[in-house]
Amino acid sequence: MSAEELHLLRDIFSRACGFMLREDLKFIAERRLAPRLELLSLRDFTAYARYLRFDARGADELETAIDLLVPHETYFFREPVQLRCFENELMPKILERKERIRSLHVWSAGCSTGEEPYTLSMLLSAMPSFDGWDLDILGTDLSRKALGTARKAEYGPMALRATTPEQQAKYFEKLEGGRVRLLQKYRESVRFGQLNLLDLAAVSVLPRFDVIFCRNVLIYFDQATRRRVVEQFFDRLTDGGHLLLGHSENLLQFSTRFELVQLEGDLVYRRPGP
Numbered sequence: 001m002s003a004e005e006l007h008l009l010r011d012i013f014s015r016a017c018g019f020m021l022r023e024d025l026k027f028i029a030e031r032r033l034a035p036r037l038e039l040l041s042l043r044d045f046t047a048y049a050r051y052l053r054f055d056a057r058g059a060d061e062l063e064t065a066i067d068l069l070v071p072h073e074t075y076f077f078r079e080p081v082q083l084r085c086f087e088n089e090l091m092p093k094i095l096e097r098k099e100r101i102r103s104l105h106v107w108s109a110g111c112s113t114g115e116e117p118y119t120l121s122m123l124l125s126a127m128p129s130f131d132g133w134d135l136d137i138l139g140t141d142l143s144r145k146a147l148g149t150a151r152k153a154e155y156g157p158m159a160l161r162a163t164t165p166e167q168q169a170k171y172f173e174k175l176e177g178g179r180v181r182l183l184q185k186y187r188e189s190v191r192f193g194q195l196n197l198l199d200l201a202a203v204s205v206l207p208r209f210d211v212i213f214c215r216n217v218l219i220y221f222d223q224a225t226r227r228r229v230v231e232q233f234f235d236r237l238t239d240g241g242h243l244l245l246g247h248s249e250n251l252l253q254f255s256t257r258f259e260l261v262q263l264e265g266d267l268v269y270r271r272p273g274p
């Protein structure tokens with residue numbers, strides 16, 4: 001892949017989903033996309049870029065290419081320090097604020113194969129003070145393939161790598177070959193939908209959420225896209241609602257309408273309000 005071809009593809013992917021095909025990803029891209037060129041009988045990456053842009057089947061191929069390049073890495077109980085903060089520091093405040101309404105709406109934006117929203121369902125179901133509340137967790141992702149896995153809720157050992165044997169026994173039923181299926185009880189409050197975070201119109205018709213988790217997604221975007229997506233999150237939060245990012249992501253590079261809240265173990269973002 002030449003430098004020009006890398007530029008062509010970077011432009012296509014970044015417009016489509018925000019993904020920045022950086023210089024250091026060139027060899028990975030080359031290796032993962034080479035079988036596609038062969039399958040489509042295309043001579044080089046310039047022809048591939050042309051196919052993605054102008055062929056009638058270009059949109060389908062773009063979806064395949066994005067799935068091959070964008071990392072879907074995730075697992076249950078990822079970033080436990082942040083999850084403990086959510087449970088012990090944020091949730092008590094939210095429970096107090098919403099005590100009269102007794103409903104909680106959470107969005108896991110960029111949920112990949114579902115481990116993140118399901119983890120939230122498990123954590124919230126374990127909170128006694130949350131009994132009888134109306135809980136709605138929405139998981140969205142760009143990848144239809146990842147969402148297919150999420151809806152099936154069947155996982156292998158990699159998804160369970162941060163899960164204790166006690167948690168495994170409590171939340172899952174065993175399947176063959178070391179695989180597990182999440183119990184129905186923890187699936188009931190979680191629904192999934194395909195959504196591109198760059199699609200302003202689609203995001204703007206979502207309801208308002210009390211908490212948005214968007215972890216390990218913004219790192220793949222350039223600064224301008226990050227800012228745009230974060231501004232949309234602000235608009236989709238209830239007054240006083242919180243945004244939680246991955247541990248390597250923060251909004252310090254640009255000014256936003258969010259308040260920065262330093263919890264004991266985490267930095268979170270809050271839409272001003274009661």
Ligand SMILES: C[S@@+](CC[C@H](N)C(=O)[O-])C[C@H]1O[C@@H](n2cnc3c(N)ncnc32)[C@H](O)[C@@H]1O
Nearest residue numbers: 017071072073074110112141142196197215216
């Ligand atoms: C590394 S995974 C993170 C999963 C989970 N949030 C976690 O932290 O474990 C990143 C996910 O973001 C999704 N993604 C990337 N760009 C997106 C976009 N423009 N719109 C929606 N989802 C996107 C990818 O498909 C991928 O599943």
